[in-house]
Amino acid sequence: MAVVGKAVKRKEDPRLITGEARYLEDIKLPGMTHIAILRSPHAHANIVSINSERAAAVPGVIGVFTGQDFMDVNPLPCPWPAGGVDNNLNTPRALEVEKVTHVGAGVAVVVAEDRATAQDAVELVDVEWEVLPAVTDAEEATFDGAPQLHENAPNNVCMEWDCGDQSGTDAALGSSDVVVKQRLRNQRLIPTPMETRGCIAQHEAVNGEYTIWMTSQAPHVHRLLFTAFIFGVPENKVRVISPQIGGGFGAKIFMYPEYVLTTALSKKVGRPVKWVETRSENYIATTHGRDHVTDVEVGANRDGTITGLKVRTYANLGGTLSTVAPGIPTTLYGRMLSGAYKLPNIYCHVTGVYTNTGMVDAYRGAGRPEATYVVERAVDLVASELGMDPVEVRRKNFVPADSFPYEPSGNLLNGLSYDSGNYDKALDMALEMTGYEDFRAEQAAARAEGRYLGIGLSTYIEICGIAPSAWMFGEGWGAALWESANVRMHITGDVVVTSGSQSHGQGHETSIAQLVADELGVSMDQVHVQHSDTLGTPFGYGTYGSRSTAVGGVAVWRSLQRIKEKARAIAAHEFEANVDDVEYVVNDEGVGVVQVKGSPDQSKVVGEFMGIATSAAGGWDLPGDMEPFLDETAYYDPPDCTYPFGTHICIVEVDAETGNVGIKRYIAVDDVGKVINPMIVDGQVHGGIAQGVAQALWEGAQYDENGQLVSGSMMDYAIPRADLLPSFELGRTETPSPNNPLGVKGAGETGTIAATPAVVNAVVDALSHLNVRHIDMPLTPSRVWETIQSRSNGGNS
């Protein structure tokens, strides 16, 4: 009868597929006003003057405001500067006042009775600009003579950060049999959720309270930033509600200028204010992801043992810092560069750089896809240099299954350790599913016919359940990262769980209900999971970093244990038995009962009307020292993160004539620890692979030399389509995490982390007979074709 581990259909889906779900755009308040934001058309410019007379005169316009009108509102905070180093912080304001550093920065706003009027009137705001030269490449921005964006950031450097062992790595590279060097570009991506961002704010002047509906992955964090950092008001004055969210991928974690602007305006105009981002705005005003330029050096001995890995990365952070921008290319990138391998020497140096581009922050995987790309490409480069099979190089260097917990060398993880793993097992399963040896024969035969088949592996690991508060504090994060949950069993026996984490597609309402149903012995229908409203839920840090189950789920589990203890105590009183003699068991029918050990006739159902739930909630007959109600709150701050792993294998055919890459097969074996709902995990893996493949082959934000985003619409920016992808072949191993009582690790990002290098490795493998060792992403037909042409003409990489 247990439901954990079963592919239970999602409780949230009926409202989603019938159209009953309410998104931000569906919300309309009496007296609501609408805004349009004037955004900079220039990548780098001083604001000389703004004249809003013409716009203000348009009928239906309530007011036109500029940055000067919001000088009493603090600039947005950056609560995660890179840890342990100086950061030259520059964050946006609600509207920029003196200068803009990227196309799309807001400089004025029109408030009007309706959206169309606001959008028409904003065209009539006249801005006099002093246009400045722009720089968009992170490395070039650090060169002498490059345009300077911020006074406090010489050479546009936000921070220099490093990890690992520099001298040890240099020495190891110096004494290795071979050293392979490669420059790798991890191109900028635009998250492109189906629903763009939005915000509705209402201010009640009488009590000074704000209610803010917003597209938020982390409502409590948003409230924290609004109250403590931006407006300087206490928590009870701000209620943040996140309605149904149409995809976030990380981009909806952050505090954005528009949220602050909308909220501040609601007080200024004394009416509710609504802002909904247009698709066009989404490309320039919502955060982007990735954008690294990396030089990697990897040393190895002839037998395939990797001796050292040295990584030098320029991370493009955009014109100003988004909320956790510096933390992503440092902690979540550098510290993951040991991958699945026992590398004796690792060193990573990251320069975080301002450029005249949109803000860059966490995007699905956040740092780990970039790290995995470096490591998995490096391993293939070693294999290619030594003429070894990439499978053998991987096996040779894997962290052995008996070495866990494993602490990467050089204090790379700053005190944390990989929790558990069996990397060979996942690799074996994936190779078996693929028919690896048969493929190599097929590949050789195809080559003889002039057909280019290739296979690529990615034996990734990642870090999930992002937490230990103390560790994250040491990494520069300015808050904590525990989670909390409240569980209440009502008088009817139904259970309401409120959680500080938030669901925007992950299926919390189902997987948490599965946990509760099994633990308490109630039906799935009796469990109601509520989230996304700061008024009705305990504090939580939100949903990202695949942490909802590994951290938030454990907080629920802890509450459930307390509920069970109290149910036993109440039952002991009813049975006139000693509490130690009363047990809470879930019987063969899946019904939770309390009973006296060894005398099953003294037993009572817990989760039903007139069951223990009713005894507790009614409280008519309780001992004097016992409080009524089965209502428990628990907090959970784990001792370490969790470390999922697996093997992804991609088989491609490269069209020698056109350079087009076709994916023939995609095999993914993931180990995400204990699985609560395999269907939900499969869904996460599917979507993740699609996004990871898309980075390898199609996606890429493009700026021109003036800092104009030229891939700013769905006509110009590629996103993956189902018809471009094969049916994925999924497998799974299950290695529980010892770091939490559920044994779970996290499954939200494995696909994006693993897929990208698997695809690139496959394409390079397909062209290896032409001496191709690397091609930068995206591997578009023209880029691949040009590579084939240059090699066919006798060139060498």
Next chain:
Amino acid sequence: MKLEGTYLFGETREQVWSTLMDPDAISSAIPGVEEFVPLEGEEYAWRAIAKVKMAAVSGRFPGQVQMSEIQPPTSYRLTVSGEGQGSIISGSVVMRLEEKDGGGTVLHWDAEANISGKLARIGQRLIKAAANMMSKRFFGNLARQIRAPA
């Protein structure tokens, strides 16, 4: 964005030149021009409004047109700037006339255009094609006016 091309006129260089220097001819040759008024005190500069439709952006762009580097009867630079619909267009084209052996005139043009804002983001791939089409229309319009002087 750089664009270049040539256009062949059947007329003599002097005929083409005089049309190129005629503000009325220029204003009616630029596609979509609705207003073309001399700037006060300027011989070779005009205030203009053009209606433009490119990719998903359409609307009126108020701006300026200016002639400079005038070297009769061979070449000059035409500079255009406009702003509207959340976009800024600026650019200039150098037109150079060359007499063709056996009659007629070859016009070589070299243009540089900068597009900012919404227009830059939407349908960038279409802009070059659209700009080429507009230049064809511009010279085609000019050619018609040379053949049928007002």
